[in-house]
Amino acid sequence: xDRPLTKNINLDRPPLSLKxxxxxxxxxxxxxxxxxxxxxxxxxxxQDSNLKGRGGAGFNTGTKWSFxxxxxxxxxxxxxxxxxxxxxxxxxxxxxxxxxxxHQLIEGMIIAAYxxxxxxxxxxxxxxxxxxxxxxxxxxxxxxxxxxLGKNILGSGWNLDMHLHTGVGRYMCGxxxxxxxxxEGKRATPRAKPPFPQVSGLxxxxxxxxxxxxxxxxxxxxxxxxxxxxxxxxxxxxxxxLYGVSGKVNKPGCxxxxxxxxxxxxxxxxxxxxxxxxxxxxxxxxxxxxxxMTIAHMDTKMDFKSVAEVGSRLGTGTVIVMDDxxxxxxxxxxxxxxxxxxxxxWCTPCREGLPWVEKILLSIxxxxxxxxxxxxxxxxxxxxxxxxTFCALAPGAMEPLQSALKYFREDFExxxxxxxxxxx
Amino acid sequence: xxxxxxxxxxxxxxxxSHYPEGMxxxxxxxxxxxxxxxxxxxxxxxxxxxxxxxxxxxxxEVYEVATFYSMYNLKPIGRYIFEVxxxxxxxxxxxxxxxxxxxxxxxxxxGQTTIDxxxxxxxxxxxxxxxxxxxxxxxxxxxxxxxREKIDLIIEECRQNAEANN
Ligand SMILES: Cc1cc2nc3c(=O)[nH]c(=O)nc-3n(C[C@H](O)[C@H](O)[C@H](O)COP(=O)(O)O)c2cc1C
Ligand code: SF4
Ligand code: FES
Numbered sequence: 208x209d210r211p212l213t214k215n216i217n218l219d220r221p222p223l224s225l226k227x228x229x230x231x232x233x234x235x236x237x238x239x240x241x242x243x244x245x246x247x248x249x250x251x252x253x254q255d256s257n258l259k260g261r262g263g264a265g266f267n268t269g270t271k272w273s274f275x276x277x278x279x280x281x282x283x284x285x286x287x288x289x290x291x292x293x294x295x296x297x298x299x300x301x302x303x304x305x306x307x308x309x310h311q312l313i314e315g316m317i318i319a320a321y322x323x324x325x326x327x328x329x330x331x332x333x334x335x336x337x338x339x340x341x342x343x344x345x346x347x348x349x350x351x352x353x354x355x356l357g358k359n360i361l362g363s364g365w366n367l368d369m370h371l372h373t374g375v376g377r378y379m380c381g382x383x384x385x386x387x388x389x390x391e392g393k394r395a396t397p398r399a400k401p402p403f404p405q406v407s408g409l410x411x412x413x414x415x416x417x418x419x420x421x422x423x424x425x426x427x428x429x430x431x432x433x434x435x436x437x438x439x440x441x442x443x444x445x446x447x448x449l450y451g452v453s454g455k456v457n458k459p460g461c462x463x464x465x466x467x468x469x470x471x472x473x474x475x476x477x478x479x480x481x482x483x484x485x486x487x488x489x490x491x492x493x494x495x496x497x498x499x500m501t502i503a504h505m506d507t508k509m510d511f512k513s514v515a516e517v518g519s520r521l522g523t524g525t526v527i528v529m530d531d532x533x534x535x536x537x538x539x540x541x542x543x544x545x546x547x548x549x550x551x552x553w554c555t556p557c558r559e560g561l562p563w564v565e566k567i568l569l570s571i572x573x574x575x576x577x578x579x580x581x582x583x584x585x586x587x588x589x590x591x592x593x594x595x596t597f598c599a600l601a602p603g604a605m606e607p608l609q610s611a612l613k614y615f616r617e618d619f620e621x622x623x624x625x626x627x628x629x630x631x
Numbered sequence: 632x633x634x635x636x637x638x639x640x641x642x643x644x645x646x647x648s649h650y651p652e653g654m655x656x657x658x659x660x661x662x663x664x665x666x667x668x669x670x671x672x673x674x675x676x677x678x679x680x681x682x683x684x685x686x687x688x689x690x691x692e693v694y695e696v697a698t699f700y701s702m703y704n705l706k707p708i709g710r711y712i713f714e715v716x717x718x719x720x721x722x723x724x725x726x727x728x729x730x731x732x733x734x735x736x737x738x739x740x741x742g743q744t745t746i747d748x749x750x751x752x753x754x755x756x757x758x759x760x761x762x763x764x765x766x767x768x769x770x771x772x773x774x775x776x777x778x779r780e781k782i783d784l785i786i787e788e789c790r791q792n793a794e795a796n797n
Contacts, residue, residue: 284651293759294756294757294759295757296718296719296720296756296757296761297718297719297720297757297761298757298759298761299759299760299761299762299763301759302759302760327651329649333759334664334702335702335758335759335768336759337771338771338772338773370649372649372657372661373660373661373664374660375660375663375664375700375701375702375703376700376701376702377699377700377701378756389660390657391654391656391657392656392657392658392659392660392688392692392696393656393696394695394696394699395699395700410651410654451761451762452762453720453723453724453761453762453764454720454723454724455723455724459761459762459763459764460762461762491719495718495719495757525761527719527720527723527761528723529723530723533723538719538722538723541717541718541719541722542718542719545718545719545756545757548756549756
């Protein structure tokens with residue numbers, strides 16, 4: 208089985224140096240690009256490969272790049288940013304790529320920057336990833352020394368600078384437009400769209416923001432072609448995917464697998480099944496801001512379309528498994544505490560609504576809930592739903608709540624009826 | 632007014648050079664981290680004013696940001712900080728018990744510092760290590776698959792380290 212993104216990765220030893228990475232075939236894609244591919248050709252190639260953004264929304268990457276103004280009339284400075292904020296609870300895949308093979312990411316970034324003719328690129332890295340910060344900083348230096356960054360890269364006449372920017376630990380820094388504000392030294396609150404960042408982003412200039420895993424796919428697509436990339440997948444979405452599983456399973460972890468493996472295969476084979484004495488109750492397939500899947504969805508293919516068909520989202524593809532001994536009310540309360548705290552406070556429904564939801568869940572969990580509380584929670588699902596708030600944080604927060612109310616309703620009702628948590 | 636050492640000042644200037652002319656405010660968040668490192672682990676108002684001056688921006692622009700982001704400490708903090716992840720996946724693997732055990736061992740609650748100024752306990756959100764839960768950030772490292780025994784060892788390690796450096 209092909210594992211292009213993780214083939215060089217062994218987290219028990221330091222990642223490949225530039226020289227070692229080159230020996231393993233690294234930077235060949237960049238050479239190929241600079242020798243004779245036009246930016247438009249690369250955009251088209253990536254579009255044809257059906258690479259969909261791995262940051263959660265699943266938008267076709269080549270198509271996103273094609274919205275950037277090109278040619279002589281385009282604004283003078285353009286930016287490429289890799290979103291390495293990784294703060295979606297349950298998600299621990301980008302860290303593997305950042306610590307495991309930093310040159311792969313840097314090569315992907317340089318090619319992507321070339322495809323949109325960017326001048327400056329930033330690695331927007333969450334502060335907590337301090338080991339990754341050291342490795343990335345060192346790798347950027349190596350790439351400058353080798354002439355892959357800086358002026359007149361490999362004699363192409365094209366210049367690119369790259370810098371590490373460490374963020375400061377707010378979930379909202381990962382939201383594309385809030386990230387831009389954070390990078391400008393401001394609070395991480397989102398911006399109105401349009402204008403989209405592709406046209407007016409960092410410092411008002413055309414900007415592409417892509418996820419770490421997304422950009423790591425790019426060198427491989429250039430080396431092997433769009434059809435090869437599509438062939439890696441079991442379904443229509445191209446490529447492999449870094450999947451993860453956490454919770455009470457025997458072997459929690461993160462693996463690169465063909466896009467479209469089933470939830471069952473992930474949990475039973477790769478994660479080694481449930482721990483002794485625990486049964487599967489439900490799973491959030493792609494981080495905390497996705498809807499629960501249940502035992503009935505075990506054979507769902509884990510790609511963007513199939514997961515959406517059962518009412519959830521692939522999101523980041525890192526599964527959180529909830530077992531039968533964990534109280535769903537307490538678990539959802541934990542997540543809503545996170546969302547309420549991370550709300551940036553910019554718009555009223557989210558700023559006021561999420562703390563209310565958190566309080567109600569806490570009172571139900573403590574056995575102080577009232578029957579009407581369930582209606583209030585359901586009402587929030589609508590009030591904070593898509594289109595009613597300024598960004599996607601609040602609707603995302605409602606996904607685990609609404610689906611818990613749908614699938615585990617008896618648990619909520621039993622807390623209220625018995626005036627205590629049946630799990631404690 | 633506090634001031635950076637020569638070494639930190641050079642570092643700050645290098646960071647500022649990563650952004651286009653006139654956009655030096657972009658360096659604010661990273662420089663606040665430098666400041667936190669340099670001035671005892673937290674950001675006092677004079678420190679923030681110094682950073683404002685360094686970046687030629689208004690003090691309010693610094694306060695606004697420092698109060699928004701959770702990684703800045705706005706009051707004094709212990710020499711060793713245990714930042715235990717308490718989010719969903721870690722909770723599923725018993726992070727509550729880890730927090731309770733540390734509370735019991737050190738006699739402090741999350742958000743507090745021991746009287747001798749040695750230890751602070753913080754509960755934090757998902758650190759991207761959910762497959763290795765329960766876990767915490769400890770200085771520059773992650774400590775994963777935590778157990779009571781591991782906590783004992785880490786506390787012992789800190790005490791020895793403190794003695795060696797005193
Ligand atoms: C609240 C919130 C947090 C987000 N956090 C991240 C993140 O940490 N990393 C990431 O790549 N995308 C994150 N996203 C998605 C980004 O806004 C954006 O869609 C993504 O970086 C685009 O990259 P892609 O097209 O390669 O997926 C977040 C979105 C929201 C609404
Ligand atoms: S939905 Fe929440 S996080 Fe998004 S802008 Fe509104 S307040 Fe901020
Ligand atoms: S939930 Fe603790 S590291 Fe992710």
